[in-house]
Amino acid sequence: MSGSGQHFLQIPGPSQVPQRILGAMGLQVIDHRGPEFQKLGHEVLEGCRFAFKTSGPVLIYPASGTGAWEAAIVNTLSPGDRVLMVETGHFATLWCRMATRLGLEIEFIPGDWRHGVDASEIEARLAEDRAQRFKAVMVVHNETSTGVTSDVAAVRRAIDAAGHPALLMVDTISSLGSIDYRHEAWGVDVTVSCSQKGLMLPPGLGFNAVSEKALAASRANAMRRSYWDWQEMLGPNASGFFPYTPATNLLYGLREALRLLREEGLDNAFARHRRLAAATRAAVTAWGLEILCLDPTQYSPVLTAVLMPDGHDADAFRRVVLERFDMSLGAGLAKLQGRVFRIGHLGACNALTLMGALAGVELGLAAAGVPHRAGGLAAALAVLKEADAEGRAAEREDSSHAA
Amino acid sequence: MSGSGQHFLQIPGPSQVPQRILGAMGLQVIDHRGPEFQKLGHEVLEGCRFAFKTSGPVLIYPASGTGAWEAAIVNTLSPGDRVLMVETGHFATLWCRMATRLGLEIEFIPGDWRHGVDASEIEARLAEDRAQRFKAVMVVHNETSTGVTSDVAAVRRAIDAAGHPALLMVDTISSLGSIDYRHEAWGVDVTVSCSQKGLMLPPGLGFNAVSEKALAASRANAMRRSYWDWQEMLGPNASGFFPYTPATNLLYGLREALRLLREEGLDNAFARHRRLAAATRAAVTAWGLEILCLDPTQYSPVLTAVLMPDGHDADAFRRVVLERFDMSLGAGLAKLQGRVFRIGHLGACNALTLMGALAGVELGLAAAGVPHRAGGLAAALAVLKEADAEGRAAEREDSSHAA
Amino acid sequence: MSGSGQHFLQIPGPSQVPQRILGAMGLQVIDHRGPEFQKLGHEVLEGCRFAFKTSGPVLIYPASGTGAWEAAIVNTLSPGDRVLMVETGHFATLWCRMATRLGLEIEFIPGDWRHGVDASEIEARLAEDRAQRFKAVMVVHNETSTGVTSDVAAVRRAIDAAGHPALLMVDTISSLGSIDYRHEAWGVDVTVSCSQKGLMLPPGLGFNAVSEKALAASRANAMRRSYWDWQEMLGPNASGFFPYTPATNLLYGLREALRLLREEGLDNAFARHRRLAAATRAAVTAWGLEILCLDPTQYSPVLTAVLMPDGHDADAFRRVVLERFDMSLGAGLAKLQGRVFRIGHLGACNALTLMGALAGVELGLAAAGVPHRAGGLAAALAVLKEADAEGRAAEREDSSHAA
């Protein structure tokens, strides 16, 4: 039934790449040591500061987000260092696993994959750590495997309340550009991110935004590194260049993506994601399905993970959706495999695309014989209608004030 | 509220161009007299025969569909010739106006813009024409201004029943590739079409498919012509070339579009359009709005024209939809201006895109304060669900037969 | 020997399309009646005035240059009108043939295809025409088949000297954007052009720039027309729109092409073409081959037609060049077939591309066994070196004056 129309890419990243960005990436490659590249380099490095809300440096690697994690670790920590992490889901677990492989000693606060970070627990553990053996606290801002967002500012306050000097390192892989995030204001030391989610780019770029304190740590610590070394990168970056050949065409795309974000305005983009997420949850609830995230204050604006009714396989359902309605949904990962499907509503997603996607979910539920109630679309539409009505009211207010 | 997502282009053409076609058009231009072009020429000329369902020649002009109309007229008719046309809507009226300007004498069967061609009326008029002064009958297969499709096979039967030698000329501008059409089987003499609707291309190409009888007429008739002359075109076409510089990059796109159509299969594409149209009408009816087309056997598979409730301006509504939901809907044309909006569901449109578009209509109705009932989306979804269920049943049947 | 590198498209149009233009054409098609299109329409219509050097209207057709010729004729002349044309080569002959087919009576001043227009001959013929039966003088600015450029300003002076009211109509198909041309200052009434030469676009757009006098003629004359009708076009153009669906994606390309031309500056582009042509002629002469154009004041800046030595077939030579060196050269047309090949050096051609092309010619001459002397490349390089030295001297002068 799919036809020759447009594929709906509704996984929680990579997200649909706007044609302006694809077009920008189609320009011919240039000399990465020449004056034209230099302008490009300056623009994207400056633009990243805007996106991460920081006045400090942002490093751009030709790498996946996983690479950016590794960069964060090897630049700031030494083998044997103790770090505090929270098991918010699959990606937090992967980060824990990577940290272990790189020689760190992890205290991993267990979680049920249905809640975000409990800042008070972090405060408690740090308070107990009188010897200040923890060198870093690492959390995932938006856990892509579960659709749960954690309160990073609260984590910062917890660290401060404990009076602990640990670095704060945050994974914003699926939140940057989609959920409000403030590297500098929240006192984050290393922010890890990548290109293919809220930045609306194809995969292939990884990012580290770093604080002064993190830079100092990078000069002091002993983990062997070369490719990921911040100091190597910062020198050439100062004049718009990179120490090794950068992924030029992805940087063309990044330049365009940052322009798109500025045109929309970060706050508008964040509000858009919140609206789409609220509409999605309304649909899920109306269908009588269960949202994985158990704490409404932690619902993710970028994806919604949905539990399958018992006896129904999420992957079989997703296969039906792909084959019959040409839409990709996200799989349940690790222990959630087969039990959960994930609806991405991030990046260049708007209200109408979301409604098409939700229609695809409902059509798929019917086609796959998954028990559900009707009314999901209407519920989602009601949310979008009300949001639009509020928007119009606010605009009227603005213009009457202006008058 | 629109955000940085994808624009929904739901006018009844130009339709959304698939990225594969846009990509194909991005190749470098080549020598239009060289061997590589020749292969391209042969492939697109052959492919057009497939799309028009004819074994005879199809001519491709660098022109809009309007140019293809002019080509049809100046090649077959002489000033003062009498032709029979039917006022199915705005585009039939434009064709009548063009024919008049080119010196033809038109008998224009009046219509209410809410019905298609009445073949019995054509038969009657031709039967009366004992002197056989009518040189041609010209009809519009799918009237893009009204969403009404006419029965071209019935027109052929009417001409035959009247034993009249008039040429049959048909405008398939918005139907080719989207609605079943058979140039040869239906005995059409000249079929007029263009690139930007069911062929999913940008505008810029016009087509004439021609019968032996039309070719004979073109050799006999006296209307002055040069650019549009079929004979000039057919010579070079035989070896894959064109008499003047063709629109090479649009031909690259045409090659890809024809490949896409073959991959889907014409009959599958036609069925897809029928499904999308049925779902759209279900939504419109559920909203309590009126479909312009009054005869259910003539509902268009490619667009649905919707009457606005009295006292509400369709253009104001469309403006709200564009500004708040980033969707373009078709305007009411000529005497329908402001009274009608048109929903395009043609070309590379699939079920999920349509559901997004219908959500946009309902959001727009609410935002513009147009009275309507809820339930449109649910009604459309029910149609798509049932169609999918039938599809699955048919597939099961197929596979059990195969077993 | 060609390898997987870049094809050298050195025919005298279509010319190589810059990637910026191809990229611009890859954007999604939009509603041709919406506000975004309107901005596009205004920008390209205004930009055309800049390119044609006119303050009057320029009409843009979805058509080839041949279509733009037809538009010029059917808008200004009536069947039976007498026009004066000059046989400068194949394209002048084609124009003559078209005019004849459209019912005009042509006085065709014979030519040897190796010279441009003789303005004194035009003056003489007009002076003899006491009854002022000539309604138009039609000349080709740059004859693409021969590489001969005519002096349009001199034709204007000749008409004025004869005190004759005939319209002046000029084909700038291969000169616009490449050779200095001034629609308004030279008192041209209709300028005909197209997209795929100096404008560096793919083929598919035709242009008419028109004077007040031509517009008046179009209101008075009786040739039947519809698609090409200026009055139909000028109405919607005033608000940035078109009477029928325009070739949107080619207009995207046109917008970018006009920006490119403004960035380089028209005068710089003209000077660049003159340099490349001079270098080409130096190579041809050094090879001991003969340039078709016999009058050095009429050498074309955009192409050079070269005579083959007796007993050698130009098409066989061109085939060798294509197969072994992946370069397309222009064929000899009509009576020059096999006797001439044409080197295009227009549009987005620069010094290094030209040198590559000339190397390809010399390699091809050797491979095809065409007798020639060595030294062509060195001669061309000497011309470019000297031009660059002069450029540097002029820049030094400028900066010393500025100091």
Next chain:
Amino acid sequence: MSGSGQHFLQIPGPSQVPQRILGAMGLQVIDHRGPEFQKLGHEVLEGCRFAFKTSGPVLIYPASGTGAWEAAIVNTLSPGDRVLMVETGHFATLWCRMATRLGLEIEFIPGDWRHGVDASEIEARLAEDRAQRFKAVMVVHNETSTGVTSDVAAVRRAIDAAGHPALLMVDTISSLGSIDYRHEAWGVDVTVSCSQKGLMLPPGLGFNAVSEKALAASRANAMRRSYWDWQEMLGPNASGFFPYTPATNLLYGLREALRLLREEGLDNAFARHRRLAAATRAAVTAWGLEILCLDPTQYSPVLTAVLMPDGHDADAFRRVVLERFDMSLGAGLAKLQGRVFRIGHLGACNALTLMGALAGVELGLAAAGVPHRAGGLAAALAVLKEADAEGRAAEREDSSHAA
């Protein structure tokens, strides 16, 4: 003087990306865990085996070539391991520096940056190493900083002659796809490469081709790693997938690049590079300039490094070339800065592009006032002419044998 034509990117990588590859990269991103990706994954992984001439695994990283170096090291070696390297130039030195930073102990055979690897010296050092403390020999196949190619098969023979178990690791960053290279036949253990040179892609992908022995080493060694870990990658690769989000659009490009290489044939591509290099050296010699590489058996087919005459700055010269002739040449690196410029003739470079590039060099030498003799272009052309004559003779022979 540059105009709006095509930039000549003649640095020794990134090389000009063919439009077919840029077009392929412009497709929409897809689900990296879905069936469509799986087909892509299988095709590129299989294609890499073809390009590296191996039946074993090739790993593809979202990374630069520098990252691929790091991957080679951290997978096979342990801190404190001793390795033998050869100072062939800047990139060998960078690799040495990286190895040092990662904790290896390097024996760095000094070099003058004008010669390749001396296999007999390697044999001697290994023979002395009775304790077999060397764990690896690392060499650069084509030293991009100097234009010197080393004989990897000879290095293999040297290791064997010494009966030494050290791994052989080879950097083919600027040779793969351009110079004959045989991972398996030459017994290489790890081959390091990247996307932006002979593979004609934008930068952003790094490669490791690995032997069974290297895989065994990777299972045994103790260097901490995560992102680069081969074992993590090989599992998912077996079914066409990747352990973390791959750079999908670069993989689209890789698929197209591998198709291009198969179409041309690897041996044809290698021969083309040799021809272009020979022509380049002929030009350089004719100009009276000195080639950096001192051993004619080691001349690089992919780039030619040229020494500037005393008292002339290579970077000033390159700036003139860029500004006046829109061509990028490679800079002298590290101790060669200002003393050398490098002409890239790799990837999608063909004879005519090279001749344009050489013309640009000669124009630049004149413009920058660098003393040189005339005749470079003629000398290069003579080489290409003779190569073409030999090619034609070989083809005649083939066809006479076939007859």
